[in-house]
Amino acid sequence: MPQTLYDKLWDSHVVRTEPDGTALIYIDRHLVHEVTSPQAFEGLKLAHRKPWRMDSVVATADHNTPTTDWDKGIEDPISRLQVETLDANISEFGAKAYFPFLDRRQGIVHVIGPEQGATLPGMTVVCGDSHTSTHGAFACLAHGIGTSEVEHVLATQCLVQKKMKNMLVEVDGSLGRGVTAKDIALALIGQIGTAGGTGYAIEFGGSAVRGLSMEGRMTLCNMAIEAGARAGMVAVDDATINYLKGRTFAPEGAMWDQAVRYWRTLRSDDNAAFDLVVRLSGSEIKPQVTWGTSPEMVIPVDGRVPDPEKERDEVRREGMERALVYMGLEPNMAASDITIDKVFIGSCTNSRIEDLRAAAEVVKGKHVAPTVRLAMVVPGSGLVKEQAEKEGLDRIFSEAGFEWRQPGCSMCLAMNNDRLEPGERCASTSNRNFEGRQGAGGRTHLVSPAMAAGAAIAGHFVDVRSAR
Amino acid sequence: MEKFTRLEGLVAPLDRANVDTDAIIPKQFLKSIKRSGFGVNLFDAWRFLDHGEPGMELASRQPNPDFVLNQPRYKGASILLARKNFGCGSSREHAPWALGDYGFKAMIAPSYGEIFYNNSLKNGLLPIVLTEVEVDSLFHDVEAFPGFRLVIDLEQQTVSTMDGSKVFRFQIDPSRKHSLVHGLDEIGTTLQHADEIRAFEDKHKSRQPWLFS
């Protein structure tokens, strides 16, 4: 029977299945960071259990780490304790690789996994973080897990899972200039809603997806969780193989050839059956801007903020009204009339080299609008930062009035000092516009890197397709 | 894990769709390396008028009188009635820890964020799925009758009103139900299959040796 990519990944990792379909799935790669792991390690110790295979673990500290003044260390004592707890746990239990705070390869866990070649096609990848779906770009079965599951994987190398349903999101046609993977993701979520993918593993296909770089595919899979799907994935092709060649933890020599032969099979068979197919036309997707407090509250950049009066569903209408109040917006106003106070270019969604290049192209030779209080670029990892500096992107940003920071999660979730003040409005390349996500009372508009850069220069949202 | 068989409790309504984990427990409280003590900061940004930071005394905070959980009639509630996609967003298990620590033992909603759903079950917090229509009728009841309570019978998979006038059935995976009803330690259960895991690992290694090098 023809199989989907997800079916293949699932089948190749089932250890055992219970009569009700619940299965034990073997885990190949376990990514660990400081926020969701301390209680898991503690649980392991309290139960006197040994970890099953610590050489499956790749760890880093990213959520709490500061993006300025690294020489001062981590000033917040509670954050510092959390990071030190990870240091202590890794030194006690070991790991395949650990990129601690201050290491030149440190960075956001979902950026460094692929960058190091620690994420390989055909793997099952888990992390105590919902954006683990990012790694699906490499034809992995990658999902976010909670802390109890982190402990479970540490102790057993397995995850208790039920098979999800198959969804194909097919994006055909070519994307317009200035339209990116982020816009595909937001347009999709606008269409199917934040619960649209619940219960599904999403495979992204179609010519527009094939045409994306690995960075773009990671952005797309990263946002699968915002569509409600725990996992997103893209089939293996030349782009996948070329990206991985020569990476630190990628196989070499004869083993590389053997691996590549296997990886080439990691695609859905022709005629494989999907439970649901969603089609988007690539050429019709415009740059997107979210206006509300959920990623599904999104409009094209040439659109207008919706009017709750026109919404029939009562729960939805109340949600829209509440979002408008929180966001300080009026119904029917044009997206391009929304002025911003801060700009954040970063996060596991959009902090890779290609994202920084796209933003730099927009800001080059221009200056951040005087009304913008802070515009910052936070590279996804130390290596992304080095690469960008080699290309002179840091100077382009600095000359334009952006702050060029150290890597980390930063203002994506504002656990460190990078945050919005109450009422501040931000053009952000991150993935969540929830109330308070970037700081209590802060207002987040999710956009692509080029759109964020354009907004920084103009002081309000602009259509990057025309603003060059 | 504590066993869960039957629960009779006061119901509190949270009438919003897409309540995310950032709202359930804001990120400044995720810095803790413990599993307990999150209840005082459950829904912190909605529950209090002042901005909460870890370590603040509850007595010194300014409760938001408009937030539903601050209304005296819902004090002591153990069942949270919610709208669709409750617990969407992050994987932070601090969300069910906070709900449990506050005193909730079960939730009723038309749907949940998937990771949150799993995380809840692993902490003995029962996420019940009822249809939109059923949930809607419960929202009406809880509004109309102060002190509105429900009985949840996990073995029978039912939610019923005290007078038995409404009885709703819900679905749950048999293996998950089994773990909850018996309060099983999932890791212990999995480790009973350690030999199978080892055998799988050997086979996997011979097929994809690069995963182990």
Ligand code: SF4
């Ligand atoms: S960048 Fe944001 S979404 Fe990504 S792992 Fe960090 S906090 Fe989570």
